[in-house]
Amino acid sequence: MSDPILKLEGVFTNIAQYHILQGVELTVPRGEVTMLLGRNGVGKTTTLRTIIGHWRAHQGSVMFDGQDITKLPTPAIARAGIGFVPEDMGIFADLTVEENMILAAMSGAIDDSRLQWLFTVFPALETFWKKDAGTLSGGQKQMLSIARAMIEERALYLIDEPTKGLAPAIITTMARAIKELKQQGASILLVEQNFAVAKALGDSANVMDDGRMAWSGQMSELTQNAELQERLMGLSMEAH
Amino acid sequence: MSAAPKHAPTMAQMSLAERLAPYAPILLVIGLVIAGFLAIPATSSWLTLTVSGLAMGMMIFIMASGLTLVFGLMDVINFGHGAFVSVGAFVGVSFLLLLEHMTGAPNLLWNLTALMVAIVGAMAATGLMGYAFERVIVKPVYGHHLKQILVTMGGLIVVEQLIIVLWGPEEIYITRPESLKGAITFAGAALEKYRLVAVAIGLVVFLTMRYTLRRTKIGLIVRAGVENGEMVQALGYNLRMVFIGVFVAGSALAGLGGVLWGLYQEVITAHMGNQTMILVFIVVIIGGLGSVEGCFIGALMVGLLQNYVAFLEPKAALISNIALMVAILMWRPMGMIPVVKAK
Numbered sequence: 001m002s003d004p005i006l007k008l009e010g011v012f013t014n015i016a017q018y019h020i021l022q023g024v025e026l027t028v029p030r031g032e033v034t035m036l037l038g039r040n041g042v043g044k045t046t047t048l049r050t051i052i053g054h055w056r057a058h059q060g061s062v063m064f065d066g067q068d069i070t071k072l073p074t075p076a077i078a079r080a081g082i083g084f085v086p087e088d089m090g091i092f093a094d095l096t097v098e099e100n101m102i103l104a105a106m107s108g109a110i111d112d113s114r115l116q117w118l119f120t121v122f123p124a125l126e127t128f129w130k131k132d133a134g135t136l137s138g139g140q141k142q143m144l145s146i147a148r149a150m151i152e153e154r155a156l157y158l159i160d161e162p163t164k165g166l167a168p169a170i171i172t173t174m175a176r177a178i179k180e181l182k183q184q185g186a187s188i189l190l191v192e193q194n195f196a197v198a199k200a201l202g203d204s205a206n207v208m209d210d211g212r213m214a215w216s217g218q219m220s221e222l223t224q225n226a227e228l229q230e231r232l233m234g235l236s237m238e239a240h
Numbered sequence: 241m242s243a244a245p246k247h248a249p250t251m252a253q254m255s256l257a258e259r260l261a262p263y264a265p266i267l268l269v270i271g272l273v274i275a276g277f278l279a280i281p282a283t284s285s286w287l288t289l290t291v292s293g294l295a296m297g298m299m300i301f302i303m304a305s306g307l308t309l310v311f312g313l314m315d316v317i318n319f320g321h322g323a324f325v326s327v328g329a330f331v332g333v334s335f336l337l338l339l340e341h342m343t344g345a346p347n348l349l350w351n352l353t354a355l356m357v358a359i360v361g362a363m364a365a366t367g368l369m370g371y372a373f374e375r376v377i378v379k380p381v382y383g384h385h386l387k388q389i390l391v392t393m394g395g396l397i398v399v400e401q402l403i404i405v406l407w408g409p410e411e412i413y414i415t416r417p418e419s420l421k422g423a424i425t426f427a428g429a430a431l432e433k434y435r436l437v438a439v440a441i442g443l444v445v446f447l448t449m450r451y452t453l454r455r456t457k458i459g460l461i462v463r464a465g466v467e468n469g470e471m472v473q474a475l476g477y478n479l480r481m482v483f484i485g486v487f488v489a490g491s492a493l494a495g496l497g498g499v500l501w502g503l504y505q506e507v508i509t510a511h512m513g514n515q516t517m518i519l520v521f522i523v524v525i526i527g528g529l530g531s532v533e534g535c536f537i538g539a540l541m542v543g544l545l546q547n548y549v550a551f552l553e554p555k556a557a558l559i560s561n562i563a564l565m566v567a568i569l570m571w572r573p574m575g576m577i578p579v580v581k582a583k
Binding site for chain 2: 052053054073074075078079084086090092093094095099100102103104106148
C-alpha cells in the first residue's frame with residue numbers, strides 16, 4: 001500500500017476546558033472513501049475541524065501528503081489540497097450560487113468543463129445559478145456546499161454528514177457525487193450517520209468513541225458483524 | 241377508509257407589503273424627502289435643505305463605511321475611528337494651506353487639483369496610520385470587545401494629543417477653494433457649490449465601493465467573510481490579510497471624510513473626529529452592522545432628518561437622530577439591512 005494521504009497520530013484537541021479529542025489515531029488511504037463513524041458527540045466533527053485547522057491540536061500531529069500541517073493556518077491547509085464541507089454547510093446565504101462557486105475556485109477562474117460536470121451531478125445548481133444561496137432548500141444548499149468543494153480538484157475531501165436531514169432521492173444524488181469523486185482518484189474522509197450510505201460508499205471505516213478511535217478496519221468487516229456494530233455504535237442492521 | 245384529500249396547495253401571490261419589504265429602507269428615504277417637502281412651507285428652502293442633508297449624509301457615509309466593514313468582517317469595535325477623521329482633516333488642510341496659491345485662484349481646475357492633492361495626501365496618511373493602528377493596537381485584542389473599546393479609545397486620545405503636539409492646540413480655520421465658495425441658484429433655491437461637490441464625491445465613493453463588493457473577487461471575499469469568516473478561510477483565503485486591507489481602506493476613507501468635513505465646517509480641531517463619531521455610530525447601527533448599503537441609506541436619513549428638523553424645530557434637532565435610531569431599531573432590531581451572521 002502506498003503512503004496514506006492523511007495520518008493523525010495521538011491528536012488531542014481541547015475546546016475551552018473540554019478535552020474533546022483524546023489521542024485520535026486515524027489513517028486515510030489514497031484514493032479511497034474512509035468513513036468516520038460513531039455516536040453523536042464523540043468527536044467526529046472536531047476531528048475534521050482539527051484537520052482543517054479550525055481547532056488546534058494541542059498534542060499529536062496531522063500529516064497530509066507527507067507534510068506536517070498540524071500548525072499551519074487554515075487557508076494554507078486548504079491550499080495544500082484539502083476541500084472541506086462542514087456540517088452546517090457553510091453556505092454564504094447573501095451571495096448567489098454563482099458567487100459561492102466563484103469564491104470556491106481559489107486558484108482563479110472556474111474551469112468550465114468541471115462546472116458542466118457538476119451541473120450534470122447537481123442539476124439544481126444550474127437552475128438556481130443566479131439566485132441567492134440563502135433561498136435554496138436544505139438539500140440544494142448541501143449540493144452547493146459539496147459542489148463548492150468539488151469545483152477544483154483536491155487531493156482530499158473532508159465531508160461532514162452530507163446526508164443529514166435530506167430526502168432519500170437527494171441522498172442518492174449525494175452518494176453518486178461522492179462515488180464519482182472517488183472514481184476521479186480523490187481521497188475522501190466522510191462523516192456519516194446514515195449507516196446504509198456508509199455501507200454503500202465506505203472502503204475502510206473508523207469508529208470513534210469518547211474522543212478516541214474505538215475501532216478501525218474495513219467497512220465490509222463492520223457491515224457483516226452486527227455484534228460489532230451494536231457494541232461500537234449501539235446499532236445493528238436490523239435497526240435500519 | 242376515506243381517500244386522502246386531493247393535494248391542492250394554495251399559492252397566493254405575496255402581498256404588496258411583502259413584496260416591498262426588501263425596498264423598505266430606500267422607500268423610507270424617499271418618504272422622508274416627501275415628508276420634508278410637505279412639512280417645509282417654501283419649496284426653495286426644502287430644496288436647499290435637501291441638498292444640504294444629502295451632502296451631510298454623504299460625508300457621514302464616507303466616514304462610517306470603513307467602520308461598518310471592520311465590525312462586520314472581524315467583529316472589531318473601533319472607537320478610535322474618529323482619530324482618522326481628525327488626522328485626515330489636519331493633513332488635508334495642511335496641504336490646502338501649502339497650496340494656497342492654487343486654492344486662492346479663481347480657477348476651477350486649479351482648485352480641484354489642489355483639493356485632489358489634499359485628499360490623496362490625507363488618505364495616504366490615514367491609510368498608513370490605519371495599518372499601524374491595526375498592527376499595534378487592534379491586533380492584540382481580537383475577540384475581546386471590552387478590551388477593544390478601551391484600547392481603541394486610548395488610541396484615539398493618544399492620536400488627538402499627537403495632533404495638538406504637531407499642529408498646536410488652536411483650532412485652524414480654513415476657507416474653501418475659490419471656485420467652491422458661494423452657491424448656485426436653482427429653482428429659486430440657493431445650493432452651496434461645495435455641498436454639491438460633496439454629494440458627487442460621496443456618490444462616487446459609494447458606487448466604487450458597491451462595484452468592488454459586488455463585482456470583484458476581493459469584494460466577494462469581504463462579503464462572504466462578514467457572513468462566515470471560518471468558511472472563507474477553509475476555502476483557502478487568508479481573511480486576516482483581507483481584513484488588514486479593509487482596515488487600511490476604511491481608515492483612508494475616514495481620512496477623506498475628515499477633509500470633506502473640515503472644509504464643510506471651515507474649521508478643524510483635534511476633537512472633530514470624535515465629535516462626528518456619535519453620528520457615525522448611529523448610522524452604522526441603523527444601517528445594520530457590516531452592511532455598506534444600509535450604512536449609505538442610514539447616513540442619508542440621518543443627514544436629511546437633521547437638516548429638516550433643525551429648520552422646522554431647532555431644539556428637536558438634538559434628539560432627532562437618536563429618535564430615528566430608536567424607531568429603526570424597534571422596527572428592525574438588527575438594523576435596516578441586517579447582514580446574516582452565521583458565526
